[in-house]
Amino acid sequence: MTHRASPETNPTAFPEVAEPLVSRVQETIISWFEAEARELPWRDPNTTAWAVLVSEIMSQQTPVSRVEPRWREWMEAWPTPADLALAPTAEVLHRWDRLGYPRRALRLQEAARVIADDLGNEVPETVEELLELPGIGSYTAAAVASFAHGQRTTVLDTNVRRVLIRVFAGRERPATSPGRRETEWATGFVPEQHHVEWNAGVMEFGALVCTARNPGCADCPLRDVCTWNRLGRPASATKPKTQKWAGTDRQLRGAIMDALKTAHSAEAEPAGISIDLFTTSVTVLDPDTLGSLDESTAAAVARVRELSADDQRISRLISDLVADGLAQEHAGRLDLPRT
DNA sequence: AATTCGGGGTG
DNA sequence: CACCCAGAATT
Structure with missing residues (x-):
């Protein structure tokens, strides 16, 4: 067995973290979230699981600010899976507007039809069932199970990955895509209590404070314990090249x-x-x-x-x-x- | 593990 | 113009 020095195969890439630090970070994030979270409409306590699912699909690779108006229109037009299931697909694509990746809209309608036809018009509650639906992968399944159903899951999006890597591993940015080792590592930080607030809080923290480009380290509540900050915020060696757009x-x-x-x-x-x-x-x-x-x-x-x-x-x-x-x-x- | 799939906002 | 955004599916 040979070891390569890549983050994914390096055993120290996802180090074990001392419990006092973990607890400290959990408490900081959760209290920060309760004080500073944006008031997004799909976080309203009266929001349905279906509405949460729609928000998650729309938010895949799309900034929240652009999602919000589309989401409101969708919820008014198609408040339940059965409503979307019956909609003309042309209208679905129209209302998707310019959110990008229009196949997401097709998959969402397919998922709505499965939910309406086979699942009693109720959004599944477990990660395993959610993963069966088209357009739902590991992130979205975990997010819906946590945010819509209060299940204790491991939500691992680009924000969470960045925060965890910085705070607990001292690197600027994670690898291209999360592997099983990273997922298991992240699972170790999900608390037994207030796990929904943790999942939503780390995500929100990555979106508002521990951002990809200009992180707010100066005023960060974790600045004294963050491994990356304590190391002087070293830049990651390789930044993945972004895809071209013009002419493609x-x-x-x-x-x-x-x-x-x-x-x-x-x-x-x-x-x-x-x-x-x-x-x-x-x-x-x-x-x-x-x-x-x-x-x-x-x-x-x-x-x-x-x-x-x-x-x-x-x-x-x-x-x-x-x-x-x-x-x-x-x-x-x-x-x-x-x- | 690497590619492909939209589109727009921002430094 | 490069980078980034609550990723998923395919190869």
């Missing part, structure tokens, strides 16, 4: 989806404007076609063309969108899914 398939896919949504809205007008956009096999973007579109749709289509002049590439991405269930052929034209 992702950008172009987004523009195509935007065109479909815009066209879908225009088509819903009483006048019934004919939408010649794409077919699944051929791209149709000639000037005559554009001229027949309403202004907003024409602009959205022009944006697609602006991003790429390669019709084969656009056709390939359209095929991918159809395969992913994000688009659908309808009456010979491309449209949002009508199911």
Whole structure:
């Protein structure tokens, strides 16, 4: 058995922490949370488990500030899983708006259908059951079980990972993705009492104080005990390279989806404007076609063309969108899914 | 373990 | 422009 020096395989990467320090940090975080937590709508005591689940899905890789207005609209439109289950998928994608990763909206509706059809319209309470639902992984399952049902789980998101690594391991940032060792290590810090406040509190602390870029160490309530701070806040050697955006398939896919949504809205007008956009096999973007579109749709289509002049590439991405269930052929034209 | 998947706000 | 955001699913 050979040992590599990577954080994941290094036995000291997740060190054992003395109990007095653990208790001190737990108490500090929990009392900080009760004093400083943001008043997010899904933290209201009257919020349903379904509403919590929706907030967690929307918040995956998306800042809370952008989630909040969408979440309010969703809760008004679809207050229970059964409501979302029955909604037209095109409307689901519309109300998802620009939260990003639109497949999350598809998965959420799939999950709603499972809950409505097979689970009595009740959100599961255990991590194991939650993990069975589409779009729910280890983080979301633990978060819903904890925040919606009060279960003692290990919530490990990007904030929690960063706080724990800094305070207890003295490093600036965690590895790319959490492994089993890190999860078990984090589980050791979840207290027997007030574990919901701990889970929510560490997350909130990472979002507001122990931030990725400019952490508020000067006024941090943990500054005297934080290992990273005591070591002089050394920078991590390797920072993962971020993905490009401009010119990528992702950008172009987004523009195509935007065109479909815009066209879908225009088509819903009483006048019934004919939408010649794409077919699944051929791209149709000639000037005559554009001229027949309403202004907003024409602009959205022009944006697609602006991003790429390669019709084969656009056709390939359209095929991918159809395969992913994000688009659908309808009456010979491309449209949002009508199911 | 590495990639892919959106989109926008911020330093 | 680089980085980051309550990650999940696939390869």
